[in-house]
Amino acid sequence: MNDRILQILPSLLAADFGHLAEACRLAEASGADALHLDLMDGHFVPNISFGPDMVAMARRNCGLRLNVHLMVTHPDRYADRVIAAGADTVLFHVEVDRPINALLEAIRAAGVRPGLTLNPATPATAVFPYLARCGQVLCMTVEPGYGGQPFMESVLPKITEIRREADRIGNLGLSILVDGGVTLRTAPRCTAAGADALVAGSALYGAPDMAPAIRDMRAVAALRVTSAGTGRP
Numbered sequence: 001m002n003d004r005i006l007q008i009l010p011s012l013l014a015a016d017f018g019h020l021a022e023a024c025r026l027a028e029a030s031g032a033d034a035l036h037l038d039l040m041d042g043h044f045v046p047n048i049s050f051g052p053d054m055v056a057m058a059r060r061n062c063g064l065r066l067n068v069h070l071m072v073t074h075p076d077r078y079a080d081r082v083i084a085a086g087a088d089t090v091l092f093h094v095e096v097d098r099p100i101n102a103l104l105e106a107i108r109a110a111g112v113r114p115g116l117t118l119n120p121a122t123p124a125t126a127v128f129p130y131l132a133r134c135g136q137v138l139c140m141t142v143e144p145g146y147g148g149q150p151f152m153e154s155v156l157p158k159i160t161e162i163r164r165e166a167d168r169i170g171n172l173g174l175s176i177l178v179d180g181g182v183t184l185r186t187a188p189r190c191t192a193a194g195a196d197a198l199v200a201g202s203a204l205y206g207a208p209d210m211a212p213a214i215r216d217m218r219a220v221a222a223l224r225v226t227s228a229g230t231g232r233p
């Protein structure tokens with residue numbers, strides 16, 4: 001047990017789309033560590049959410065770090081645009097048929113933290129060849145595309161496998177995020193498995209008051225965090 005700091009990231013997908021600027025400010029005022037934005041193309045996932053302009057809107061309306069999750073078939077077409085719009089971290093899916101190392105390097109060369117995301121059925125080993133180049137790995141605990149789905153417990157061992165491999169290769173600063181169905185009940189399971197950052201949509205934007213919801217999530221999950229990290233979402 002040591003000093004890894006738990007990060008909590010509200011997911012804007014769960015906010016009221018009629019009041020998105022306010023939703024960005026709410027996350028910041030409520031003590032979030034970063035804001036998570038889900039870009040979808042209607043191809044990699046069945047849903048369409050929003051595009052790079054939403055990242056720019058978030059940048060204008062809050063000072064939080066912006067954690068951009070590209071659920072798109074061609075992340076190489078959008079990485080530059082979300083970086084120009086103000087992203088601090090760009091995550092794309094390891095399942096895409098694109099040159100992964102080159103894109104991770106291009107994102108890092110732009111001064112932005114690169115990361116990979118895994119769908120629930122994708123094994124941990126899929127990210128191992130790229131792990132040294134990743135600042136973050138995001139494990140989906142629902143099928144990507146929609147908020148409000150139930151958490152898939154079956155993904156938990158994968159988090160531990162990725163943490164173990166990151167430690168083995170010396171990527172001690174790797175942040176492991178969990179995304180999908182994170183609640184007060186499931187958050188402690190994630191950190192116990194080796195995650196140090198939690199993305200939560202419904203549980204935070206659906207709460208009557210986000211600040212105590214974030215505080216409660218930190219309280220139930222923080223004590224379970226078990227290894228060192230950078231503390232940067």
Ligand code: DX5
Pocket residue numbers: 011012013014036038069142143144145146147148149179180181182199200201202203
């Ligand atoms: C789903 C998105 C998530 C979503 C999570 O594809 O990647 O970020 O907003 O929503 P909840 O927390 O409601 O499961």
Ligand code: ZN
Pocket residue numbers: 011036037038069179199
């Ligand atoms: Zn997401």
